[in-house]
Amino acid sequence: MKLILAEKPSVSKNIADALKIKGRGDGYFEGNGYIVTWAFGHLLQLYDAKDYDDKMATWKMDNFPFIPSVFKYKVKSSPKNRDKPDSGANKQLKIIKSLMRRQDVEAIISACDYDREGQVIGDSIIYNLKPTKPVYRLLLNEWTPAEVLNGLENVKRNEELKPLQDAGVSRQWADWAIGINLTSVATLKYQKGKGKALNIGRVLLPTLKIIYDRDKEIENFVPENYYKLQATFGTEKGEKYDGTYFEGKEEKFKSKESLEEIERKLENKKGLVHKKDVQKKKEYPPFLFNLSNLQGYITSKFKGWTSDKVLKVAQSLYEKKFITYPRTSSIALEESLVGKTAKVLETLAADLPYKDEVKFVKSKRVFNNAKVESHSAIIPTYVKPKKLTGDEEKVYEAVKNRFIMQFMPLAEYEETRIETKVKDVDLKGLFVSKGKVQLVEGWKKVERIQSKDTMLPLVQKGEDVELVAHEVTTHTTKPPKQHTEKTLLRLMETAGKNVDGDDEESVSAVLDGFSIGTPATRAETIKKLKDVGYIEGQNKNLVTTELGRKLVETFPIQDLFNLDFTGRLEKSLFDIEKKQFTKDDFLKLIFDFTTKSVETIKNEKDVTINEVSSQRKPNEVLGKCPVCGHGVIEGQKGFGCSNWKSGCKFVIWKNDKFLSSMKKKPTKTMVKALLKNGIAPVKGLTSKKGNKFDAMLRYEKNPDNDYYSWKMEFNKK
Structure with missing residues (x-):
């Protein structure tokens, strides 16, 4: 009998299904020579500082720096009470331990995700139970x-x-040392009042600095005017085309007067087609997705999406067997996957209206070991989904389409460049016109990508043309655009090198491990920056808050804002995986850095960058309790009567089973309407078949007991 430990219950079910195991016990599947059990991600976490030493229970400057001589693990804390172990994690650990100790179990197989974090999850559980x-x-x-x-x-x-494992543990211990020490001393030094700590992290601060720097660029930007000279030419057939005046490669001019002088010379003049170039060009599809590119594509295409949400949906598709491992930095496939990829393509192309154009080809652009790091690019599997949620469909279609594009004909277009001279006048420059005609749609057919082509009339070199109109136009330089999740992920992936996704330099930067965070953690970092109040979203843009700006301008450890410094740390972790650097050397570097940083902060001037008010906001009263008439207020777990201490039991739970069965949670608006009118209109409920519908809901007391039940009504139209 072999015991398999998976990272999540859903993955263990996939393994059990593959092995055709029917038997099920409490916390495991069993049959056909295997036992399959599971974790819930991390079942263990590192000790808190106070677990090592009681004096660390209160934050005092003198207690820091604090770095334990040996790092220890404990059962992960309950989300409700950090001082107690999570009961579910504790129970599952005991189950895993008893299964490991069974006499008939001869070997243990860790089946956690094949990455740094998955290795640590599996190893921490297995080796802490002393196999x-x-x-x-x-x-x-x-x-x-x-x-x-x-x-x-x-x-x-x-x-x-x-x-x-060494790389995963190094990352975990390093982030603990930097986070615990610098968060504590920064909060003691720069914050007044008790509340959320000033969060300091190895990946958090350089990411904040990227957004801060862009905000400052925009703030300090001084717009400048520049000018262009535009002309319209007419052919003998009465067709027209526009041209822009160029001198050499320059089309933007700082002096309006000099252009107006040239324009005066154009009066009553004719033009001559001096040169015409027509080139046929081929356009390749964008590379296969890695996680950062997928997150950038989805967040820029669909409103309301964050990179964190894209990762969660992609992870769900992966666990349901529809796509390959999503937390990858590669944009190509391993060459060993040629045969399998051909079968996947055959399966997916069968229903396409353009299936005759899909042809499997083994190309270096798709199959290239040199461009694969640990995991290949994200592609669909041969398992075709029968039913997806709306969110899953968006992500799956993006992955599937990008995959199919690789095996469609190249897009082809004709590019025309016309140079028009003005006759009978001595000018340094001439007018340039550019046009494009799509000849072969090719891979663009997959997502119906429309080319915005400028059509030019058919003229020949040496042909005379009329100078129909001309004008000097005024333009203003624009500031750089604010960062979006797409542009931020791009810079994090390449440690600040602002390069395109298809650029060889960006591919090599990613493959060398020189980045800010990993594909798995970047979305989490952006979310955390929002949660701790350092940045905020404005539509699709990301901007620093006042607190975020003050932190960048005050916090003295400049290395933590430096992209090169953080990139080098990530590169060191990457090198540990490759046996080119040691865990001990890395941790010595981190612990020395942490110790020096704590001393630096202690010696800085006392400055307050965040003042936390201790006044509690009074809870908003949403309406009168139907039982006792006291106010109903929002609590952590539900909307309940403020008179609960005296025994009133009226409450609408936030995880109400009736509402959650229709993928809804009660809202303030809904509760206010119920308390005021006895009925609330609710939109976007989901039926068991997945269909959306609207209804009127009542929340009425049962005649036989003190509990309440939901009643549903529909508007008669």
Whole structure:
């Protein structure tokens, strides 16, 4: 019997299904020579500082720097009470321990995600339970039955993954040391009043600095006017085309007067087609998605999406076996996947209206080991989804379309450049016109991408043309645009190198591990910056808050704002994975940096950048309690009567089962309407079949007891 530990229940179900296991126990599946159990992500966490030493329970400057001689793990804390272990995690750990100790279990297989974090999740659980049996590693890029069975035939000894474990543990301990020490001393130094701490982190601060720098660029931008000379020419056939005056490569001029002088010379003159170039050009599809590119594509295309949401939806599709591993930085596939990819393409192309144009080709652009780091690019699997949520469909279609584009004909277009001279006048420059005609739609057909072509009339070199109109136009330089999640992810991925996704330099930067964070953590970092109040979203733009700006301008540890410094740290973790750097050397570097940084902050002048008010806001009364007449207010878990201490039990729970079965949660607006009118209109409820509908809801007391039930009504139209 072999025991398999998966990272999540959904993944363990995929493994059990692949092995055709029917038996189920409490916290595991069993059958056909395997037991499959699961974690819930991290079941263990690092000790808090106070777990090592009681004096760390209160924050005092003299207690820092604090770096434990040995890092220890405990059961993860309950989200309701950080001082108590999570009951679900505790129970599952005991189940895993008892399964590991079973006499009939001869080997343990870690099947957590094949990345730095997955390695730490599996190893921390297994080795903290002190296994007496050999430990193996299942390394998969997708959870389809064929891949699971194939992977189980080719498991590795877990010791072979020691460099990945070292990198994961180094990251975890480094972030603990920097986070605990610098967050504590920064809060003590720069914040007045008790409340949320001033969060300091290795990846958090350089990301904040990217947004701050762009905000300052915009703030300090001084607009300047520039001028262009535009002309319209007419052909013998009565067709017209526009041209812009160029001198060499320059079309923008600072002096309006000099252009107006040239324009005066154009009066009553004719033109001559001096040169005409027509070139046929081919256009390749964009590369396959890695996580950052997928997040950028979805967040810029659809309103209300964040990179964090894209990752969650992609992870869901991965666990449902529809796409390959999403937390990847690669934009190509391993060359060993040629055969499998051809079968996936055949399956997906079968229903397409343009299926005859889809042709499998083994190209270096798609299959290239040199451009793959750990995991290949994100592509669909051979499992075709029968039913997806609206969000899942957006992400799945993006991945599927990008995949199919690689095997469609190249798009082809004709580019025309006309140079028109003005006759009988001595000018340094001439007028340039550019036009484009799409000849072959090719891969653009997949997403019906429309080319915005400028059509030019058919003229020949040496042909005379009329000078129909001309004018000097005024333009103003524009400030750089504020960052969006798409542009921010791009800079994080390349540690500040502002390069295009298809640029070779960006690919090599990513492959060398020189980045801010990892594909798995970047979305989380952006979300955290919002949650701690350092940045905020304005439509799709990201801007710093007053607190975020003050932190950048006050916090003295400049290395933590430096993209190169953070990029080098990430590169060191990458090198640990590759056995080119050691965990001990990395941690010494981090602990020395932390110790020096704490001393630097202590010696700085006392400045308050954040003042936390201790006054509690009074709870808004939403209406009268139907039971006792006291005010109903919003609590952490529900909307309840403020008279609850005296025994009133009226409450509408936020996780109400009736509403959640229709994918809804009660809102303030809904509760106000119920209390005022006895009925509330609710939009966007979801039926069991997944259809959306609207209804009127009542919340009425049961005649036989003190509980309340929902009643649904529909408007008669």
